[in-house]
Amino acid sequence: xxxxxSVPEGSRITVCEVGPRDGFQNEKTFIPTAKKIEIANALFAxxxxxxxxxxxxxxxxxxxxxxxEEVLAGIDRPEGAWVxxxxxxxxxxxxxxxxxxxxxxTVVSASETHNLKNVNRPVDQSLDEFGAVFEVLKAAGIxxxxxxxxxxxxPFEGVVPPEQVARIARRYQELGADSVSLGDTTGxxxxxxxxxxxxxxREAAPGLxxxxxxxxxxxxxxxxxxxxxxxxxxxxxxxxxxxGGCPFAAGATGNICTEDLVYLLQESGYETGVDLDxxxxxxxxxxxxxxxxxxxxxxxxxxxxxxxxxxxTVTAAG
Amino acid sequence: xxxxxSVPEGSRITVCEVGPRDGFQNEKTFIPTAKKIEIANALFAxxxxxxxxxxxxxxxxxxxxxxxEEVLAGIDRPEGAWVxxxxxxxxxxxxxxxxxxxxxxTVVSASETHNLKNVNRPVDQSLDEFGAVFEVLKAAGIxxxxxxxxxxxxPFEGVVPPEQVARIARRYQELGADSVSLGDTTGxxxxxxxxxxxxxxREAAPGLxxxxxxxxxxxxxxxxxxxxxxxxxxxxxxxxxxxGGCPFAAGATGNICTEDLVYLLQESGYETGVDLDxxxxxxxxxxxxxxxxxxxxxxxxxxxxxxxxxxxTVTAAG
Numbered sequence: 001x002x003x004x005x006s007v008p009e010g011s012r013i014t015v016c017e018v019g020p021r022d023g024f025q026n027e028k029t030f031i032p033t034a035k036k037i038e039i040a041n042a043l044f045a046x047x048x049x050x051x052x053x054x055x056x057x058x059x060x061x062x063x064x065x066x067x068x069e070e071v072l073a074g075i076d077r078p079e080g081a082w083v084x085x086x087x088x089x090x091x092x093x094x095x096x097x098x099x100x101x102x103x104x105x106t107v108v109s110a111s112e113t114h115n116l117k118n119v120n121r122p123v124d125q126s127l128d129e130f131g132a133v134f135e136v137l138k139a140a141g142i143x144x145x146x147x148x149x150x151x152x153x154x155p156f157e158g159v160v161p162p163e164q165v166a167r168i169a170r171r172y173q174e175l176g177a178d179s180v181s182l183g184d185t186t187g188x189x190x191x192x193x194x195x196x197x198x199x200x201x202r203e204a205a206p207g208l209x210x211x212x213x214x215x216x217x218x219x220x221x222x223x224x225x226x227x228x229x230x231x232x233x234x235x236x237x238x239x240x241x242x243x244g245g246c247p248f249a250a251g252a253t254g255n256i257c258t259e260d261l262v263y264l265l266q267e268s269g270y271e272t273g274v275d276l277d278x279x280x281x282x283x284x285x286x287x288x289x290x291x292x293x294x295x296x297x298x299x300x301x302x303x304x305x306x307x308x309x310x311x312x313t314v315t316a317a318g
Numbered sequence: 319x320x321x322x323x324s325v326p327e328g329s330r331i332t333v334c335e336v337g338p339r340d341g342f343q344n345e346k347t348f349i350p351t352a353k354k355i356e357i358a359n360a361l362f363a364x365x366x367x368x369x370x371x372x373x374x375x376x377x378x379x380x381x382x383x384x385x386x387e388e389v390l391a392g393i394d395r396p397e398g399a400w401v402x403x404x405x406x407x408x409x410x411x412x413x414x415x416x417x418x419x420x421x422x423x424t425v426v427s428a429s430e431t432h433n434l435k436n437v438n439r440p441v442d443q444s445l446d447e448f449g450a451v452f453e454v455l456k457a458a459g460i461x462x463x464x465x466x467x468x469x470x471x472x473p474f475e476g477v478v479p480p481e482q483v484a485r486i487a488r489r490y491q492e493l494g495a496d497s498v499s500l501g502d503t504t505g506x507x508x509x510x511x512x513x514x515x516x517x518x519x520r521e522a523a524p525g526l527x528x529x530x531x532x533x534x535x536x537x538x539x540x541x542x543x544x545x546x547x548x549x550x551x552x553x554x555x556x557x558x559x560x561x562g563g564c565p566f567a568a569g570a571t572g573n574i575c576t577e578d579l580v581y582l583l584q585e586s587g588y589e590t591g592v593d594l595d596x597x598x599x600x601x602x603x604x605x606x607x608x609x610x611x612x613x614x615x616x617x618x619x620x621x622x623x624x625x626x627x628x629x630x631t632v633t634a635a636g
Contacts, residue, residue, distance in 0.1 A: 113628070155626040187615075188622050190585035191544070218622065219578035219615035220585070222537060226509070226544040253615065260537035267508035267538070297505075297537035297571065304506050304536065308473040310431070 006230045009269035014235040015262060016050035016211070017043050019286065020071070021086055022255055023243025025055060025062050031289060033067045037074040039286050043240060044075070046278035048258070050082045052105055052237070056092030072099045084145060088119055090129065093136040103143035105181060106133060110165050111154035114185070118149060127171045134175050145211060146172030146180045151197055153188030162196040166204035179209035181237070184224070187217020191227040198231045213237035214256045215244070216295070221256035222264050229268070236261060241283045241294030257296035259283050267304060276303055324548045327587035332553040333580060334368035334529070335361050337604065338389070339404055340573055341561025343373060343380050349607060351385045355392040357604050361558060362393070364596035366576070368400045370423055370555070374410030390417045402463060406437055408447065411454040421461035423499060424451060428483050429472035432503070436467060445489045452493050463529060464490030464498045469515055471506030480514040484522035497527035499555070502542070505535020509545040516549045531555035532574045533562070534613070539574035540582050547586070554579060559601040559612030575614035577601050585622060594621055 007013070020040050024031055040053055053075060059066035068085060077083060077100075087093050087104040096104050108126040109115035115123045137144055151165050169180040182197055194212070201210055212228045212235065214221040225236055238261040244254025262274045276298070283299045293300075325331070338358050342349055358371055371393060377384035386403060395401060395418075405411050405422040414422050426444040427433035433441045455462055469483050487498040500515055512530070519528055530546045530553065532539040543554055556579040562572025580592045594616070601617045611618075 117630075153622065155624075156628055158623045158625065186626075187619060190582070190622065192585060192587060217615060217619045218581055219575060220540055220582045222541040223544050223582055226541050230548075257537060263536055264508070264538045264541055267510060269510060297535060301505060301535045304471065304508065305476045306473075307476065308504075310474055312435075 005232055007232055007234055010271065011234060012271040013265050014050055015048060015258060015272055015274065016052060016235065016237045017048050017240060017258055018052040018237045018255060019239035019241065019243040019258065021052040021055050023239040024064055026245045026254065027064055027290065030064060033070050033074070035289055036071050039282065039289065040075045042282035042285050044078050044081060046282050047274040049080045049273065052084045052086065055086035056095045057086065057088050068095065069099055072101065087133065090132050090136065093133045096142060097136050097140035101142050103145050103178065104137060105145045105147045106130060107147045107149060108168060109149040110160045110168060111150045111157045113156040114150045114154050127168065130175050144177045146177035147183060148180060149183045149185045151182035152184050152193040155186045162200035165197045166200035169201040169208055170205045173205040173208045179211050181211035181213055184214045187215040189214050189224045190220060191224060194224050194227045195231055198233060209235065211235040211237065216242065216253045216256045222260060225261065225264065240286050241299060242296040243286065243294060253295040259296050259298040263298045323550055325550055325552055328589065329552060330589040331583050332368055333366060333576060333590055333592065334370060334553065334555045335366050335558060335576055336370040336555045336573060337557035337559065337561040337576065339370040339373050341557040342382055344563045344572065345382055345608065348382060351388050351392070353607055354389050357600065357607065358393045360600035360603050362396050362399060364600050365592040367398045367591065370402045370404065373404035374413045375404065375406050387413070387417055390419065405451065408450050408454065411451045414460060415454050415458035419460050421463050421496065422455060423463045423465045424448060425465045425467060426486060427467040428478045428486060429468045429475045431474040432468045432472050445486065448493050462495045464495035465501060466498060467501045467503045469500035470502050470511040473504040480518035483515045484518035487519040487526055488523045491523040491526045497529050499529035499531050502532045505533035507532050507542045508538060509542060512542050512545045513549055516551060527553065529553040529555065534560065534571045534574045540578060543579065543582065558604050559617055560614040561604065561612060571613040577614050577616040581616045
């Protein structure tokens with residue numbers, strides 16, 4: 001089994017903000033296009049540079065993201081920005097090719113049942129059809145992050161073997177993807193499944209960059225980031241405020257929260273390029289728009305060294 | 319700097335349930351004594367064996383726990399049970415000495431300001447007075463877990479030097495404490511502060527058992543457990559459902575959640591002795607009594623391999 005060194009303290013970690021895609025797509029109330037742009041710009045202004053801004057899914061399936069082209073045309077692109085969008089199929093790739101994008105995030109599930117439900121075809125058919133998708137994108141000068149849903153478990157099938165994850169990663173590498181992104185679609189990632197998937201990919205597709213996309217459905221999303229760091233992975237997705245939800249678990253949270261992730265990374269000695277106070281401001285702006293308390297914790301508690309009123313009293317704290 | 323091996327997979331980890339003390343003390347509505355006993359017994363029945371059941375604080379300061387003696391007299395004690403209670407002072411030790419207890423948890427803060435606010439005396443006065451406290455407990459055959467609040471930071475003073483944490487741990491060791499428990503009173507623990515405190519204690523008080531008590535105020539409680547495991551610590555406190563709160567941060571959660579911790583440990587290959595389904599049942603019983611949704615995530619999402627209705631559809635999951 002291939003092993004690797006942990007990411008050394010002081011290293012730069014890439015935090016990819018996915019709230020405008022993975023978060024907004026779950027919101028029933030339409031968020032005005034101008035507000036989406038305002039939120040994306042506030043996130044960029046906090047120092048974040050990688051962002052999955054929208055999705056080229058069918059506007060009928062996800063009306064919330066029907067304004068993909070307008071949002072991409074409207075956002076700021078600070079120096080170093082890396083703007084991506086989700087593309088589920090050839091039609092989506094053709095739309096993406098008309099936009100200013102650094103890369104797209106394609107979609108296939110590691111489990112058959114989920115892939116059938118998500119994109120209505122078997123896994124191997126999805127992989128076969130990526131040939132045409134990659135051609136369109138390559139011609140447009142757009143990179144590809146190879147997305148893989150249910151990489152750490154499937155809510156219908158249960159365990160997903162690391163060998164299946166590695167096989168799909170290998171296919172992505174052969175297609176010319178820049179990276180593979182392991183999606184924890186319903187929050188089934190654990191330290192052991194994360195380690196096994198990373199090591200299997202490193203064996204099967206050496207040199208392929210690995211991105212990790214965790215949900216906090218069972219509270220262990222940041223613990224899985226710790227495992228990712230121990231295994232040498234330097235790229236993590238997260239959603240502002242902890243936006244996003246799991247359609248199968250009422251009250252369960254969605255993506256790991258960007259502020260909480262940035263806080264963890266900075267307090268672990270890593271560079272993120274993000275101003276945490278400004279990021280909290282962007283999260284509050286997002287929360288105001290969404291209209292309900294978001295699950296992020298740093299959003300509520302503030303930075304670590306925020307002092308409390310010295311007049312406050314405490315009793316029996318343990 | 320002293321370093322240690324991480325806890326090997328397969329090891330037994332002690333999970334100490336502190337909800338009946340650290341959680342209940344924050345609840346305004348009085349929980350009937352019989353209900354407290356029922357919840358403690360449900361927690362024991364799930365396989366948990368270590369529990370901080372109540373506190374011998376002044377009934378005027380914390381009316382919720384005025385029934386400490388009755389609760390301790392009423393609970394089951396399954397084989398292997400290790401029952402503790404918090405003791406803030408000599409008066410508390412005298413009350414504890416009349417009860418059936420395996421150990422008590424004493425209290426001093428690592429920061430002067432917090433100790434003054436919490437127990438109304440300087441840190442060194444607290445330490446000096448522990449002599450009499452330990453004598454009373456020793457005479458009663460009761461062990462001592464040396465509790466240390468604000469061990470990873472103080473909400474009034476900010477940074478707490480690891481040397482101060484190590485100095486107090488050393489005093490506890492000299493007094494004859496069985497262990498030192500590092501309390502993350504307002505959720506300021508981070509991987510770096512946890513590692514620094516553990517290593518400083520191992521230098522200053524070699525052989526003293528270290529317990530970790532994290533709050534999830536900033537979302538990184540379980541990430542800090544990962545650091546504790548990497549540093550070789552095998553004892554963690556947690557509260558059922560994630561009970562407990564921080565009086566300084568509205569909406570912020572309190573202790574790390576017992577179900578989420580047990581889930582993380584089991585899915586990381588550690589033994590806990592706990593039946594997760596039974597523990598979720600105890601958490602639901604607690605939540606029903608508290609009357610509001612508790613922050614625990616596994617409570618909402620269920621165990622990892624819980625299958626979803628195959629008739630469910632998904633759209634555009636990433």
